[in-house]
Amino acid sequence: MACVVQKFGGTSVGSIDRIRNVARRVKAEVDAGNQVVVVVSAMSGVTNQLVEYCAQIAPLCDQKEYDSVVATGEQVTSGLLAIALQELGIPARSWLGWQLPLRSDDAHGKARILSVETAELRARLDAGEVAVVAGFQGLGPDGRVTTLGRGGSDTSAVAMAAALDALRCDIYTDVDGVYTTDPRIVAKARKLDKITYEEMFELASLGAKVLQTRSVEMAMKYRVRLQVLSSFEDVPGTLVCDEDEIVERQLVSGIAYSRDEARITLVKVADRPGVAAAIFGPLADANVNVDMIVQNVSEDGSTTDLTFTVGKADLNRAIKVLEDQRGTLHFERLVPDSNVVKVSVIGVGMRSHAGVAQTMFRTLAERGINILVISTSEIKVSVLIAEEYTELALRALHSAYGLDAG
């Protein structure tokens, strides 16, 4: 019997009526003769409320306690959906991260999945029961609750699909698929029928919130057929798949942006070997991810300015870590800047075509938009610009790459 994993995001389970709706969608899959594992997020708004509680008590709180607090949102939804399924006559039970268990490492707040035990779950699926798994949560090596980072329920779903060798992993959300860019900003954005794992991975990494990056990474690794669908409308979604399944390839498939970044400039850092390690080592130890890095050419030969970006949520922690290291680092000033946006163009076509970056730089220059930092990879070009230019930049680039809908 084929197994299908369905994942429903926060807005899809945002009210009791919507949870009932989800139960009906699950029932349709059961009626179609499939074994079904459902992965749920917290009801929309709940996680934010819980995060806010933690932050009110301590802006830099113990991540173990944070995880224990915020994981409750998914626990509630999983129980409620199991009840709703039972009301429709479908045997169902909820599974918490520690009950499966879904084991993760100990990077609390953004833990990585290590393994999923499925023996008992499989037996119950075989007995005709639907499994409702609380997403976003795992069991750490120390027996504490971990969470997988914002959007982590997507990764829970893909991990379940991989562990169960599922036919499909359907991600139901409040949009009906993956778009060339954010349709709330660019009215001419188009829905993609298919997108490659690689492109989806970059889109997600670079700000498209439709899927958590790790979920795509994991889907790519285990070749899980991932579909992004609307919870509310019965329309075809977007399939994330291998490159060779896609016939019509574009040079650029999508344009992503992220307002979640903040820029830190360390002014007049000693320009000597080992200084980068001295800066980024402690940040890594404090679990702060650093993204783009630019080191200016030293003017006086002894000091340099170093600019890099971190997640906005990590900015305070990063500043604290760096200030604590001031005695070692000898920088003159630390200049944080939260009013930035990272805009990225993505496409596997870039591998074989030059000029994609050039088009981006020219288009932005024509609009008078100053580029603060650039970073590139095989299939994307990212620039950091002032946040106020977000809409202007996205619309201009969407046209420049010929992505506008007819």
Added chain:
Amino acid sequence: MACVVQKFGGTSVGSIDRIRNVARRVKAEVDAGNQVVVVVSAMSGVTNQLVEYCAQIAPLCDQKEYDSVVATGEQVTSGLLAIALQELGIPARSWLGWQLPLRSDDAHGKARILSVETAELRARLDAGEVAVVAGFQGLGPDGRVTTLGRGGSDTSAVAMAAALDALRCDIYTDVDGVYTTDPRIVAKARKLDKITYEEMFELASLGAKVLQTRSVEMAMKYRVRLQVLSSFEDVPGTLVCDEDEIVERQLVSGIAYSRDEARITLVKVADRPGVAAAIFGPLADANVNVDMIVQNVSEDGSTTDLTFTVGKADLNRAIKVLEDQRGTLHFERLVPDSNVVKVSVIGVGMRSHAGVAQTMFRTLAERGINILVISTSEIKVSVLIAEEYTELALRALHSAYGLDAG
């Protein structure tokens, strides 16, 4: 080093500011040189909201899922209080029911505690860490989350105190002690300095919401010194202790009432041996507690009317169970009545003095209050009356037994 258990109820942790306040109270106990275990309830209103969610989806929902949903309230508070303690420089961690584990039986929704494992907890207390235990929750034999019934955090606290052989178990709540009766109804109610375990047990069983019945039962069994105190004021509370610690004994110590009961009358049930078992067996199987039972004298020799009370929350379930058994029971009609209140007078002095019940019946009769059902035990007399007479009955009885404050 002495260990103290402190329990804080829902209103005591009802906001972030109040959680900070609780942290300061815990700190005072730590500063006094004690090891501290804190047991917390859900923030006030949270459990009701979660119960409401379950009820909206299914009035008679799966109690396993119900438990998993409603246990989240305490999980949130335990994490938040641990963070608040850390902010005051006190090492602290939260403990969930399944993490200790606090093992219970499988009576989901009102499970009984079987054991508490404390080895790891003790080691951490010895290392100077405060333990913040999520109250109300346990781990069932099947690895599912259980809850201990409304007010179950009191029982969690006493169980922790018993398991750790604690010096005291302080129950912090929104009232400042145990009163002769509800001071919101009877202005002349007096706070008791001390009360016996037995009386407290009856008061709690019979509706005084200040402590969960099982917590008193367990405190009595393990001789845990239980104190009821205000979270908000620094005033002496009420000590629950052995009878011989109390010098001035009253005939009646307190008057309790409960609006949580509902009456069911089965009209014209077959009057033959085995009928009571046929009625109450299935109710017990469905986890419905039956309290007062009255069987009328049969008029025609073949049928009888049977009246009994169940918890209001169980009324729908009880009705369903009885209707399902209709084929076997052959009753003519089932008459439910939720508009009743149980009023009880309690006192260990009753053991040696007659006339306590007589005073009750006469006092109610003088006010024209009809008694629907009577039940008595060694140290209490309970009557079921129409709910509209609650206030009148309480005030009249409080005066009649000489309990009014000077």
